[in-house]
Amino acid sequence: RKEVEQDPGPFNVPEGATVAFNCTYSNSASQSFFWYRQDCRKEPKLLMSVYSSGNEDGRFTAQLNRASQYISLLIRDSKLSDSATYLCVVGDSNYQLIWGAGTKLIIKP
């Protein structure tokens, strides 16, 4: 079993819709959680950190469920520019970050 798993997609979603995807992790001692966005042939860029209480940044909402060991990302009112691959990252206390393989999102006009 992979340590961090994501549905690779692609998720094809019409513009304006709400889309959500999850990321599961296997290490219950994980301490830090992030969502990154990666455009084609570009480097990953931090989208948002994920806090225990959940957090929101504009149209983006991230949640952490420690009991079920997953984090989620919700995108409301999706834009064409949201098309990208979304990478989930889980870290432990020793600077070890485990990356998911990413979920590809395609927003259609």
Next chain:
Amino acid sequence: DVKVTQSSRYLVKRTGEKVFLECVQDMDHENMFWYRQDPGLGLRLIYFSYDVKMKEKGDIPEGYSVSREKKERFSLILESASTNQTSMYLCASIAFGNQPQHFGDGTRLSIL
């Protein structure tokens, strides 16, 4: 704003060559990382360094070595390049702890 600079965006080398990939960060970060990214596999950690002259193996160190002579610079070395090392290489840095990583633009390396 953190700036992580990788020396080349695209690089083409031949099998058996010794290849150097350079990474420089300007924020006095303690920790630096080298990853490779292949389709469907996500980022895989090759080596990381938490201080000058210190290095730790990541998940896939075979065929690679690293050098950290100065705090701002972390070099990845392919001792004898092979075709299975064709990949996207990403350098990242963080100040400390479980902070989010800042990435360079990446180097697309092709080994022919």
